[in-house]
Amino acid sequence: xxxxxxxxxxxxxxxxxxxxxxxxxxxxxxxxxxxxxxxxxxxxxxxxxxxxxxxxxxxxxxxxxxxxxxxxxxxxxxxxxxxxxxxxxxxxxxxxxxxxxxxxxxxxxxxxxxxxxxxxxxxxxxxxxxxxxxxxxxxxxxxxxxxxxxxxxxxxxxxxxxxxxxxxxxxxxxxxxxxxxxxxxxxxxxxxxxxxxxxxxxxxxx
Amino acid sequence: xxxxxxxxxxxxxxxxxxxxxxxxxxxxxxxxxxxxxxxxxxxxxxxxxxxxxxxxxxxxxxxxxxxxxxxxxxxxxxxxxxxxxxxxxxxxxxxxxxxxxxxxxxxxxxxxxxxxxxxxxxxxxxxxxxxxxxxxxxxxxxxxxxxxxxxxxxxxxxxxxxxxxxxxxxxxxxxxxxxxxxxxxxxxxxxxxxxxxxxxxxxxxxxxxx
Numbered sequence: 001x002x003x004x005x006x007x008x009x010x011x012x013x014x015x016x017x018x019x020x021x022x023x024x025x026x027x028x029x030x031x032x033x034x035x036x037x038x039x040x041x042x043x044x045x046x047x048x049x050x051x052x053x054x055x056x057x058x059x060x061x062x063x064x065x066x067x068x069x070x071x072x073x074x075x076x077x078x079x080x081x082x083x084x085x086x087x088x089x090x091x092x093x094x095x096x097x098x099x100x101x102x103x104x105x106x107x108x109x110x111x112x113x114x115x116x117x118x119x120x121x122x123x124x125x126x127x128x129x130x131x132x133x134x135x136x137x138x139x140x141x142x143x144x145x146x147x148x149x150x151x152x153x154x155x156x157x158x159x160x161x162x163x164x165x166x167x168x169x170x171x172x173x174x175x176x177x178x179x180x181x182x183x184x185x186x187x188x189x190x191x192x193x194x195x196x197x198x199x200x201x202x203x204x205x206x
Numbered sequence: 207x208x209x210x211x212x213x214x215x216x217x218x219x220x221x222x223x224x225x226x227x228x229x230x231x232x233x234x235x236x237x238x239x240x241x242x243x244x245x246x247x248x249x250x251x252x253x254x255x256x257x258x259x260x261x262x263x264x265x266x267x268x269x270x271x272x273x274x275x276x277x278x279x280x281x282x283x284x285x286x287x288x289x290x291x292x293x294x295x296x297x298x299x300x301x302x303x304x305x306x307x308x309x310x311x312x313x314x315x316x317x318x319x320x321x322x323x324x325x326x327x328x329x330x331x332x333x334x335x336x337x338x339x340x341x342x343x344x345x346x347x348x349x350x351x352x353x354x355x356x357x358x359x360x361x362x363x364x365x366x367x368x369x370x371x372x373x374x375x376x377x378x379x380x381x382x383x384x385x386x387x388x389x390x391x392x393x394x395x396x397x398x399x400x401x402x403x404x405x406x407x408x409x410x411x412x413x414x415x416x
């Protein structure tokens with residue numbers, strides 16, 4: 001039976017390349033018409049609306065929540081496989097957009113520059129944590145999904161620590177924020193750098 | 207993730223830009239995807255069909271496309287001018303499954319966009335995403351030549367996630383294929399289309415003219 005469940009999960013994850021690549025081109029079309037600011041707003045509304053369309057969750061204890069998160073049953077882990085590195089530090093091994101990015105670069109060529117330009121806009125106007133547009137969607141979704149979850153009747157909160165894009169570029173929280181985030185995560189800077197060697201994203205939930 | 211997010215936005219998009227606006231958006235995406243994939247040239251139908259089987263053509267992005275080489279399309283002189291192709295799994299089926307598991311209902315706008323497309327463009331869409339990949343196929347055909355001849359792609363039939371079907375009877379008549387035969391193909395394939403030489407003198411067309 002477990003094998004069957006794994007098969008379903010595997011099937012769910014493998015979206016069609018045409019859909020992935022078409023979605024990127026759709027976003028690029030928006031950037032052409034509305035510029036980086038317009039695309040940034042669109043991405044934020046896209047991710048927020050996705051989280052809002054999913055059911056709310058409540059957990060009695062932190063352990064119950066983390067177990068659900070790691071099993072992929074929480075809305076936060078719907079699109080990514082999440083492991084809890086410490087009590088509050090969560091790690092995504094593989095970026096949920098990696099497959100789409102690979103299909104894009106394989107079939108179309110270089111990932112359009114606009115994806116980085118919009119991330120620059122997001123980093124300077126919203127929160128400094130994005131490598132490209134994919135990070136904006138992912139991080140906004142996590143924050144909006146966290147707002148739909150309560151643990152021991154307290155609203156869940158999310159903060160981004162570091163992300164590695166499929167092209168290898170890294171975005172780590174600014175130096176002034178890092179000590180606070182690392183303390184909350186319960187890890188040292190060396191731990192963080194080691195974690196980033198074979199993981200795509202490090203974030204905290206509290 | 208991006209695909210599921212886009213599905214959840216369709217309702218909002220259709221409310222803001224109207225269903226006609228969504229159709230235009232999707233057609234532009236299909237067109238731009240085909241354009242970005244570049245041009246291809248083949249010496250003859252066998253080399254094109256092999257490239258398709260091996261996943262080397264722009265059409266391969268859709269997934270498992272089979273050239274039905276027993277279904278050659280011939281012109282009035284009996285020369286082969288094209289073939290029928292079939293896609294095993296609808297490109298949007300995995301997305302629909304993921305939406306069902308993670309979000310729930312498919313937005314109402316999905317059917318509304320398909321209906322508007324069927325009324326205003328061509329009666330071949332089952333879901334709103336049919337607009338993207340039917341346009342994509344049409345545009346890809348324009349970028350491929352076989353023996354220096356440009357191609358044309360004609361949508362013939364499709365089967366949706368819930369089992370509903372669309373069969374383009376006029377197009378089937380044009381290429382001289384019995385609709386019931388295509389219906390039987392839908393038992394094993396999700397989408398059936400023809401790729402043929404642009405401007406070929408087809409028997410079905412001659413009969414209509416007579």
